[in-house]
Amino acid sequence: MQKDAYTLILEAIDHGTYRPGDRLVESELAERFGVSRTPIREALQRLETQGMLTRDGRSLIVASLDHNQLAELYIVRTELEGLAARLAARHATPEEVRVLRDMVEEDRKLLGDPSALSRANRRFHKQIHLASHNRFLVQQLEMVHRTMALLALTSLAAAGRDEAALAEHDAIVTAIEARDEDAADRMLSDHISKAFVTRLKLDSGEIGAIG
Known part of the structure; x- marks a missing residue:
């Protein structure tokens, strides 16, 4: 097409x-x-x-995002992503859960390649959005992720963040597999919060980037 x-x-x-x-x-x-x-x-x-x-x-x-806009974006993203994980734990089909698990395993091959891992990360989150089976939530998250394109550097470029992020993805999928809505919500919300902290440190120069 x-x-x-x-x-x-x-x-x-x-x-x-x-x-x-x-x-x-x-x-x-x-x-x-x-x-x-x-x-x-x-x-x-x-x-x-x-x-x-x-x-x-x-x-x-x-366009570029200033500090306040970045903070506002991540506040909204944290809440919406957490809700998507909660609904995925409730509504995801066994096949959708299998796809999420396979993504986590496949993405381990991309460690050390921030660009490729960033694309894989977007696919992973998109799959969770779809597994929520809520079209209105998916639409709102599409808008949030579109705005994320204005961030020139992925938080996955921070040294050590790629392995930590994959471990967090693994925990999120485990919670969805267990149909534990509270844990899925908490795990994904924490995942986004940690990504925000990493991005702030990258922007401030406190930590370096790889790739």
């Missing part, structure tokens, strides 16, 4: 091709993605409305 201009630009931001502060030019985007300028223009307007892009004079640049 061919991706539309909106998806192409959003993925480019998510993958770090365009980072916060980078200027997006219609003609350059049209040439890069091989589409006409009209859908590019419409996509840029949509991304601006969603807060992914901001104005700098007459130019559109990739």
